[in-house]
Amino acid sequence: MSSYIVENLNSLKTQIANACEACGRKAGDIILVAVSKTFPDSDVLEAFNAGQFNFGENKVQEMVKKQEVLSKYELKWHLIGHLQTNKVKYIAEFVHLVHSVDSFKLALEIDKQAAKAKRRIDILVQVNTSDEMQKSGVEIDETKKLCNEIKQLENVNLSGLMTIGKFTDNTDIIRDNFRTLKKLYDEIKPDFRDFNFLSMGMTSDFEIAIEEGANMLRIGSAVFGYRNYNIETTK
Secondary structure: OOHHHHHHHHHHHHHHHHHHHHOOOOHHHOEEEEEOOOOOHHHHHHHHHOOOOEEEEOOHHHHHHHHHHOOOOOOEEEEOOOOOHHHHHHOOOOOOEEEEEOOHHHHHHHHHHHHHOOOOEEEEEEEOOOOOOOOOOEOHHHHHHHHHHHOOOOOEEEEEEEOOOOOOOOHHHHHHHHHHHHHHHHHHHHHOOOOOEEEOOOOOOHHHHHHOOOOEEEEOHHHHOOOOOOOOOOO
């Protein structure tokens, strides 16, 4: 086992615990999703053997290939990137949680493919709290409407909200993005019995996310190291 992955996981868990203690929260309430995109199957397996069970991918083809190789292990796969409706069918039988639902059209397709797979698929609604045109996510003012539409579907389980903080060094802006999502979450949660996950925070801002109420973190670099984007990856 590559010692750096074990060391990174242990160090990260300590940082998460310290961040939780500083704001009066319990580290056990935080779910860590190790973002394994672009990293090899062997790295995923090493993290799994070190006690990590939740893994995030942003490309369907890459997730499917890793699932095929690692299917005998009890991994929980999270689709965290933009999901095209025509790709849903490839992950419907095994995906644990889809973080990036931003339209009723996509939710409807997940519902359709979940029915074919004879299962209910857990999803999160992605909200564009930073108001950046290049980012996916439903607009803040449209979030409740989309959640209520999804509530009518039989084969999807709306489990919470997700956002990506603005890519900036200004921590006040990032904090405001996360605080906005937490406010929405608290407003919507009473109407959804399984509304349990607030997915926000990555390697650069997870401590702020914890302070603002996140209970699911999507962290890659702090676990696997920095990615070499010059290497061709699957689309």
